[in-house]
Amino acid sequence: MTTTDERSDRLAIDDLRNAWVVLSTEERVLGFGLLSADQAEEFFLGLPGQDAAELLAALPAQDRRRWMRLLAPDDAADLIQAAPEEQRHPLLELLDDFTRREVSALLAYAEDRAGGLMNPRYARLRPEMSVDEAIAYLRRQAHEHLEMIYYAYALTPDHELVGVVSFRELFSAPPNAHVKDVMRTDVVTVDEQMDQEAVSRIFAEHDLIAIPVVDAHKRMKGIVTVDDIVDVVEQEATEDIQKIGGTQALDAPYLAVGLVEMVKKRLGWLAALFIGEMLTATAMAYFEDEIARAVVLALFVPLIISSGGNTGSQASTLVIRAMALGELRLRDWWRVIQREFVTGLVLGFALGFIGFLRVIVWQMVRPVYGEHYISIALTVFFSLIGVVTFGTLVGSLLPFILRRIKIDPATASAPFVATLVDVTGLVIYFTVAIIFLSGKLL
Amino acid sequence: MTTTDERSDRLAIDDLRNAWVVLSTEERVLGFGLLSADQAEEFFLGLPGQDAAELLAALPAQDRRRWMRLLAPDDAADLIQAAPEEQRHPLLELLDDFTRREVSALLAYAEDRAGGLMNPRYARLRPEMSVDEAIAYLRRQAHEHLEMIYYAYALTPDHELVGVVSFRELFSAPPNAHVKDVMRTDVVTVDEQMDQEAVSRIFAEHDLIAIPVVDAHKRMKGIVTVDDIVDVVEQEATEDIQKIGGTQALDAPYLAVGLVEMVKKRLGWLAALFIGEMLTATAMAYFEDEIARAVVLALFVPLIISSGGNTGSQASTLVIRAMALGELRLRDWWRVIQREFVTGLVLGFALGFIGFLRVIVWQMVRPVYGEHYISIALTVFFSLIGVVTFGTLVGSLLPFILRRIKIDPATASAPFVATLVDVTGLVIYFTVAIIFLSGKLL
Numbered sequence: 001m002t003t004t005d006e007r008s009d010r011l012a013i014d015d016l017r018n019a020w021v022v023l024s025t026e027e028r029v030l031g032f033g034l035l036s037a038d039q040a041e042e043f044f045l046g047l048p049g050q051d052a053a054e055l056l057a058a059l060p061a062q063d064r065r066r067w068m069r070l071l072a073p074d075d076a077a078d079l080i081q082a083a084p085e086e087q088r089h090p091l092l093e094l095l096d097d098f099t100r101r102e103v104s105a106l107l108a109y110a111e112d113r114a115g116g117l118m119n120p121r122y123a124r125l126r127p128e129m130s131v132d133e134a135i136a137y138l139r140r141q142a143h144e145h146l147e148m149i150y151y152a153y154a155l156t157p158d159h160e161l162v163g164v165v166s167f168r169e170l171f172s173a174p175p176n177a178h179v180k181d182v183m184r185t186d187v188v189t190v191d192e193q194m195d196q197e198a199v200s201r202i203f204a205e206h207d208l209i210a211i212p213v214v215d216a217h218k219r220m221k222g223i224v225t226v227d228d229i230v231d232v233v234e235q236e237a238t239e240d241i242q243k244i245g246g247t248q249a250l251d252a253p254y255l256a257v258g259l260v261e262m263v264k265k266r267l268g269w270l271a272a273l274f275i276g277e278m279l280t281a282t283a284m285a286y287f288e289d290e291i292a293r294a295v296v297l298a299l300f301v302p303l304i305i306s307s308g309g310n311t312g313s314q315a316s317t318l319v320i321r322a323m324a325l326g327e328l329r330l331r332d333w334w335r336v337i338q339r340e341f342v343t344g345l346v347l348g349f350a351l352g353f354i355g356f357l358r359v360i361v362w363q364m365v366r367p368v369y370g371e372h373y374i375s376i377a378l379t380v381f382f383s384l385i386g387v388v389t390f391g392t393l394v395g396s397l398l399p400f401i402l403r404r405i406k407i408d409p410a411t412a413s414a415p416f417v418a419t420l421v422d423v424t425g426l427v428i429y430f431t432v433a434i435i436f437l438s439g440k441l442l
Numbered sequence: 443m444t445t446t447d448e449r450s451d452r453l454a455i456d457d458l459r460n461a462w463v464v465l466s467t468e469e470r471v472l473g474f475g476l477l478s479a480d481q482a483e484e485f486f487l488g489l490p491g492q493d494a495a496e497l498l499a500a501l502p503a504q505d506r507r508r509w510m511r512l513l514a515p516d517d518a519a520d521l522i523q524a525a526p527e528e529q530r531h532p533l534l535e536l537l538d539d540f541t542r543r544e545v546s547a548l549l550a551y552a553e554d555r556a557g558g559l560m561n562p563r564y565a566r567l568r569p570e571m572s573v574d575e576a577i578a579y580l581r582r583q584a585h586e587h588l589e590m591i592y593y594a595y596a597l598t599p600d601h602e603l604v605g606v607v608s609f610r611e612l613f614s615a616p617p618n619a620h621v622k623d624v625m626r627t628d629v630v631t632v633d634e635q636m637d638q639e640a641v642s643r644i645f646a647e648h649d650l651i652a653i654p655v656v657d658a659h660k661r662m663k664g665i666v667t668v669d670d671i672v673d674v675v676e677q678e679a680t681e682d683i684q685k686i687g688g689t690q691a692l693d694a695p696y697l698a699v700g701l702v703e704m705v706k707k708r709l710g711w712l713a714a715l716f717i718g719e720m721l722t723a724t725a726m727a728y729f730e731d732e733i734a735r736a737v738v739l740a741l742f743v744p745l746i747i748s749s750g751g752n753t754g755s756q757a758s759t760l761v762i763r764a765m766a767l768g769e770l771r772l773r774d775w776w777r778v779i780q781r782e783f784v785t786g787l788v789l790g791f792a793l794g795f796i797g798f799l800r801v802i803v804w805q806m807v808r809p810v811y812g813e814h815y816i817s818i819a820l821t822v823f824f825s826l827i828g829v830v831t832f833g834t835l836v837g838s839l840l841p842f843i844l845r846r847i848k849i850d851p852a853t854a855s856a857p858f859v860a861t862l863v864d865v866t867g868l869v870i871y872f873t874v875a876i877i878f879l880s881g882k883l884l
Contacts, residue, residue: 017647021769022777038628046648142613150592150609150651167592167609171584186480204676205459206488207669209592209651227649227668230675234646237679238763244686245759245856246752254764255774259781263788266756273752274793278800280744285810291740295733298740302722302747302864309751310688310715310857314708317687321680322696327463332697339701346705351716358720368727414687414856415752422744 013043020051021255025058032059041070049078050252057087068094074119074228077106114199115192117232118213118222123152127162127180131173138170150209153220154183161187161212161220189214192221196232201326203229240324243408244317246273246415273415279423280305287430294441296369296376297433300355304383305425307351308391309418315340315395316412323399323409333400337393344392345385352384372440383432387425394420455485462493463695467500474501483512491520492694499529510536516561516670519548556641557634559674560655560664565594569604569622573615576607592651595662596625603629603654603662631656634663638674643768645671682766685850686759688715688857715857721865722747729872736883738811738818739875742797746825747867749793750833751860757782757837758854765841765851775842779835786834787827794826814882825867825874832870833863 016031023031032055035043044052044067056064056079068076068091080091080103092100102120109115123141125134138152152170154163163183173182189212190199202211203226210223239249248265250257257265284291284301291298319336322328328336359377363369369376395417399409434442458473465473474497477485486494486509498506498521510518510533522533522545534542544562551557565583567576580594594612596605605625615624631654632641644653645668652665681691690707692699699707726733726743733740761778764770770778801819805811811818837859841851876884 139613142610168584171581200672203669203672209667209669225651226672227645227651230642230645230668230671233672233675234679234767237676237683238767241679241683241686241759241763244683245763246756247760250760253767253769254760255769255777259784262781263785266753266785267789267792270749270752270756270789270793271796274745274749274796277745277748280748281741281800284741284744288737288741291733292737295730295737295740298733298737298743299723299726299730301740301743302726302868303716303719305744306719306722306751306857306860306864307712307716309748309860310712311708313856314688314712317683318689318692318696321683321687325676325680325695327695327697335697339704342701343705343708347709347712350709351712354713354716358723414755415748418748418751418860422748426744 013039016043017046021253025054028055029058044070045075049075049082052079053083053087053091056091057083064091065094069096069099072119073099073102073106073121074117074222076103077116078111080107081111109192112196113192114190114194114196114213114224115221117196117199117224117228118192119225120222122210122212122220122223124220125152125154125165125179127154127156127178127183129179130175131170131177131179131182132175134165134170134179151223153212153223154179155220159219161189161214161218163187164212187212189218190224191216197236197324199224200229200232200236236324240320240410243410244320244413246270246413269413269415273419276419277422280426283423283426283430287426290430290433290442294433294437296441297379297430297437300380301426301429303355304380304387304429305422306418307384308387308421308425309414310391311344311347311388312391312395312417312421313414315344315392316399316417317414319396319399320409320412323403330400330403333397336396336400340392340396341389344389347392348385348388351388352381355384356381370441372437375436375440379429379433379436382436383425383429386428386432387421390424390428391417391421394424455481458485459488463698467496470497471500486512487517491517491524494521495525495529495533498533499525506533507536511538511541514561515541515544515548515563516559516664518545519558520553522549523553551634554638555634556632556636556638556655556666557663559638559641559666559670560634561667562664564652564654564662564665566662567594567596567607567621569596569598569620569625571621572617573612573619573621573624574617576612576621580612593665595654595665596621597662601661603631603656603660605629606654629654631660632666633658639678639766641666642671642674642678678766682762682852685852686762686855688712688855711855711857715861718861719864722868725865725868725872729868732872732875732884736875736879738883739821739872739879742822743868743871745797746822746829746871747864748860749826750829750863750867751856752833753786753789753830754833754837754859754863755856757786757834758841758859759856761838761841762851762854765845772842772845775839778838778842782834782838783831786831789834790827790830793830794823797826798823812883814879817878817882821871821875821878824878825871828870828874829863829867832866833859836862836866 012035020028032040047055056067071079076095080088083091092103095103106120123138125137129137151164151166153161156162163180163185164187165179165183169182188202188206188208190202192213192215210225212223213221215221242249246269248268250265319328356377359369359373359380363373398412398417402411403409454477462470474482489497498509513521518537522530525533534545537545548558548562565580567579571579593606593608595603598604605622605627606629607621607625611624630644630648630650632644634655634657652667654665655663657663684691688711690710692707761770798819801811801815801822805815840854840859844853845851
């Protein structure tokens with residue numbers, strides 16, 4: 001049973017973890033120093049690469065070797081990648097020769113590729129071993145700090161991957177059967193250069209705990225384990241959400257981003273959108289005479305254009321997420337446009353109807369819209385159909401266009417779509433107004 | 443090595459998987475029937491609960507038992523939960539007695555709790571066993587279709603969890619040591635009623651492959667494995683993104699949602715926002731006299747209010763995501779407000795400056811704004827500072843308020859924030875205009 005002491009251990013670690021992001025470097029070192037040796041190890045192993053690198057840099061030089069050698073090769077590579085350029089070589093030097101070679105090989109991969117995620121230590125077997133030999137052999141390998149031995153991989157002498165067997169299968173097989181009789185040969189693999197988002201899609205489709213990474217010659221290089229994929233999925237979703245909100249990806253926890261950095265990440269897009277949105281002032285100026293003659297037209301401008309922006313944001317976020325989940329591909333664009341066109345018409349009709357009622361009911365309560373209130377109501381009705389349908393089409397098409405020209409579809413942020421739709425929305429609105437009101441108010 | 447035949451097998455499965463969402467039920471049964479027995483098993487095991495339930499319902503009755511019995515208890519429970527009410531009991535009856543009891547127990551948990559995610563079959567040991575005995579004992583258990591034997595759990599006779607040992611640790615321990623000597627006693631556990639989002643946070647913090655689920659008396663009930671957490675993380679992110687985009691969560695792939703359903707999920711929020719946005723027409727009507735006297739004021743309305751909406755959307759999506767990742771808690775609200783206030787002022791100043799320049803430069807090129815163009819430029823400048831700062835504050839505060847009153851913070855969608863800010867933005871703008879322009883244009 002968990003004793004009271006162990007519970008307070010847990011608490012100490014969790015408290016430090018929760019406070020971590022708001023602590024100064026000195027406070028972090030102090031808090032870390034208060035942990036028992038066991039706690040400190042657990043805590044250190046759970047730190048993200050960036051935080052671990054910063055902590056390590058702040059610890060006394062003579063302690064660093066011990067902490068570096070605690071790490072599995074993929075975690076050591078993450079830490080070194082997160083450290084400033086000039087600290088990387090000294091950190092690498094702290095590792096033992098064997099691990100240093102492994103870590104150097106990992107550092108050659110881009111961080112967001114399968115090769116950059118993988119662990120080079122995995123359980124390996126020969127296909128011609130008996131099950132009993134295989135279990136004994138795995139037991140010897142377990143001493144070498146294999147991170148993950150849920151699956152064992154059968155390799156030829158030149159490291160070609162020929163099969164996989166789970167521990168469960170190996171354990172439940174007759175002891176004198178051979179590995180090649182119990183292994184599966186249709187192994188799901190990923191290429192060492194595969195993008196991490198694609199790797200996470202493969203994990204989601206196959207429900208595996210680990211997937212082997214192979215090179216172009218089908219030689220096995222390592223394994224990616226699903227616990228690293230949880231981080232990838234979370235990180236990719238965070239990037240998408242931040243982009244959808246119209247910010248550059250922060251790449252760090254909210255509170256850990258300094259104010260100057262935060263303003264930089266946010267101002268770029270805002271300024272670009274602001275400059276785009278200036279076109280609304282130009283469009284409005286184009287219809288200045290109409291507004292002067294019928295000020296009532298100006299009253300509905302925010303209502304009309306925001307409806308286009310809202311439906312556009314809806315459509316683009318739905319399409320962006322469906323693309324990220326692999327539910328929609330480029331070739332689906334025409335299906336999507338057809339659906340969204342119908343959806344947009346229905347939504348526009350519904351909102352238009354509410355808008356129409358609003359004008360009629362207001363007029364009955366307090367006659368502010370004058371004798372032509374029916375024409376005004378019709379203007380609102382038809383422009384909403386036009387603006388909402390247009391917004392839906394732009395919002396759903398834009399992510400496809402961006403992907404086609406190799407830009408992240410998530411760039412089709414809610415504010416971006418809203419800005420695009422605002423200008424056109426004004427033109428649609430005033431055009432409809434001229435149709436319904438010329439000879440009356442205009 | 444993967445032979446050509448096995449490669450085409452892979453392709454057949456992947457093709458079917460990719461096409462799945464757009465196939466009719468008949469086509470699905472047909473495609474599934476074309477797979478070899480091995481392929482069909484792999485494919486069936488990879489299907490989400492909902493799809494598996496639909497496929498099963500469409501297969502001949504005599505085949506169903508075989509497919510149900512292929513599933514691990516947690517997957518069987520998922521499938522049954524996804525099936526229509528009236529099919530659940532018959533499906534449960536297809537299982538063997540032992541599994542049926544396990545699955546019935548799992549069905550008692552809500553789907554989004556730790557208990558609803560867990561697998562009741564895990565590797566168990568007694569603390570007083572020797573390492574050699576433990577390995578032999580695990581080997582016997584492996585026959586019982588344990589889904590996951592990377593960790594083995596040491597239990598007392600009344601199922602209290604006292605320690606955990608990984609296979610690697612067990613394998614590399616001296617054969618005559620005892621389990622209690624090599625096991626870790628400060629086990630990370632989750633309560634059976636813990637929400638799945640909280641469970642996924644614990645996985646992210648601890649980098650574990652599996653976490654034991656315990657009841658209030660610390661008795662072990664099962665394990666949650668990290669591969670199920672990948673689905674949880676993805677699903678929660680999808681819900682958040684869809685809510686941020688101003689839609690109800692779709693709960694299904696984009697193309698699998700029928701048009702009527704799609705309109706329903708989208709229209710609710712849109713209509714609510716539209717009705718809220720009607721306040722802009724009311725606010726504009728309040729300033730109708732000012733607009734009539736200075737039509738030039740109307741020209742900048744879309745520009746000003748959209749800037750508030752954009753900065754508000756930015757702030758709310760950043761805060762929503764940081765909350766979902768556990769980076770921000772309720773008690774951090776004051777820190778966030780302070781940061782966002784400063785950020786909003788800086789962003790407002792920057793955009794205001796661009797807006798100020800826009801008016802001055804336009805006036806120099808084509809004098810459209812009349813003699814009081816400097817006052818107009820100052821109106822634009824100061825209202826942008828006000829609107830942007832206000833938008834940032836509302837956007838960042840709203841998720842905290844929603845969480846405080848136990849509503850999902852992601853409900854603070856980009857369109858919702860934009861709508862809130864639009865009305866106030868108008869009031870700020872016209873108030874600033876009256877200050878700078880009364881006696882001149884007004």
